[in-house]
Amino acid sequence: MRGNVLIIGLGLIGGSIALGIKKEHPDARIFGYDTDKQQAMLAKALKIIDEPVDDYPETAKASDLIVICTPVNATVQVIETLSRQPLKETVILTDAGSTKKKVLDAAERHFGARHVFVGGHPMAGSHKSGVAAAKEHLFENAFYMLTPSRFAGVKEIGQLKMWLKGTKAKFLEVSAEEHDYLTGVISHMPHIMAASMVNLAESAEHKHEIIARLAAGGFRDTTRIASSSPEMWKDILLHNDQILIPLLDSWIREMEEVKEWMINKDSRRIYDFFSGAKRFRDALPVHEKGAIPSSYDLYVDVPDYPGVISEITGYLAESSISITNIRILETREEIYGVLAISFQSNKDRALAVECLQLKTTYDTYFD
CATH class of the missing domain: 3.30.70.260 (ACT domain)
Incomplete structure (x- = not known):
């Protein structure tokens, strides 16, 4: 495909999407914007984009595809800014954020039927960050969730899939509400739990200095996702609060039950708790890429x-x-x-x- 592509946000995800597009569509011209100008210049030096831009609203006017790869709070602001620009009627807009409902609401509110917005979430990542860590195969065989707005038709969704064909991802169309629930269960909740476990270990270290050494093994591997960006996860929790609060309530109730079983020495229920978890976990696909980057x-x-x-x-x-x-x-x-x-x-x-x-x-x- 030919045309102008604008990537807003040149981190790991934005850079990897740019590489996938460049591989499949060498005739497309890719422009990149980042609040950190050094990242944009590095993306140019690494040939991830063709040209860095300082004024993304101006570049957006001539763009055929706009991919917003910023934190979710910033994505809503970018949508509002772009809605005031005279964009091409045929432009397709998408994002790459981890929550979708509030982003889709903002897109429909600001763009209406004037421009097509299809929410996106490539469910793969890396422990590294920044555009230098970008890879054209980062999303290969990973699920790429698409959450079309109510103004997006089959034609426009198909065009976006063609633009993103080079990622070699597996596209899955769901509603914004369904997306936020699914990622809440298998991504957001585990991150909250991992952060809580690490904070518990830090508190325990005040009494037992050897905690940090002991945590260097399996504990460190189990909680590795707690090293993710605090800024990003603050935004995710605030945007997906309507899903996460009931999930947290459910988890707290289960932990209260576990405590009661321990108090009552209920060995059967304790055994069933671990046995059920082991059975489900052992049946999970081994070679699939999921919401949390594989290790x-x-x-x-x-x-x-x-x-x-x-x-x-x-x-x-x-x-x-x-x-x-x-x-x-x-x-x-x-x-x-x-x-x-x-x-x-x-x-x-x-x-x-x-x-x-x-x-x-x-x-x-x-x-």
């Missing part, structure tokens, strides 16, 4: 001697296997320690297992 971690039992880490990374480098993170879990006091290595994909992790089984005698395992 492709491999654990290696290694002996404690100088050079063992460089030995492991050397073997992986020889096999051209890239790693995204490496750390030592300090939860053991035996001779062997645990080396946790993170990869970009399940395929890379599988190749690493083959490599290390061939080159070493160390035990490897993953969830």
Whole structure:
């Protein structure tokens, strides 16, 4: 497809969408705006966009596709600003935010039937942020939720899918209300719980200084999503409050029940609580990308001697296997320690297992 594309917000998501569009539509011209001008210049230097712009409302006038990749509060403000511009009648507008109802309400209120807005949410991400972390395959095989406004027809939705074809995502059309409930359950609530667990550990550290060391292992992996942007999650909770408050009430009631079972020594209900969770969790798809970025971690039992880490990374480098993170879990006091290595994909992790089984005698395992 030919035309002008404007990406507003050049972070990980905006940059990755731009790369997907550029790959599939090399004749399109991609313009990028970010409040951080350094990010916009970097996006140009990395050839993620064709031109950075300082005045996005002006650039929007000649755009055929506008993708808003800002925090949800800012998205509503951008929609209001764009509604005052003489945009092309055929322009398609979309966003990439984690909540949809208030964004769709704003779009319908400000654009009405004049311009088509289709809410979007690519359900994949990375532990890294910024446009430098953008990848054209970030959304490959991930669900890309589309929440069309009531003025969006089949033709316009199809055009947006064509623009985004290069992401290789799996598009799923739902209502804004359904989207916010689904993401509330499988993304927003886990982030709240993870942050709460970390805050509990921090409070406990005042009494037991060893808490931080013990938390370096499984606890750190379990709560990794608590490291997400506080600004972004503040906005998400405030925008999705009507969904999250009832979900929080339900979870609190369940925790009260668990407490009662413990008080009453009700072993059967406690067992059923964990058994039911295990059954459902074990049945979840292993290779699907979901709302929370997957963590492709491999654990290696290694002996404690100088050079063992460089030995492991050397073997992986020889096999051209890239790693995204490496750390030592300090939860053991035996001779062997645990080396946790993170990869970009399940395929890379599988190749690493083959490599290390061939080159070493160390035990490897993953969830």
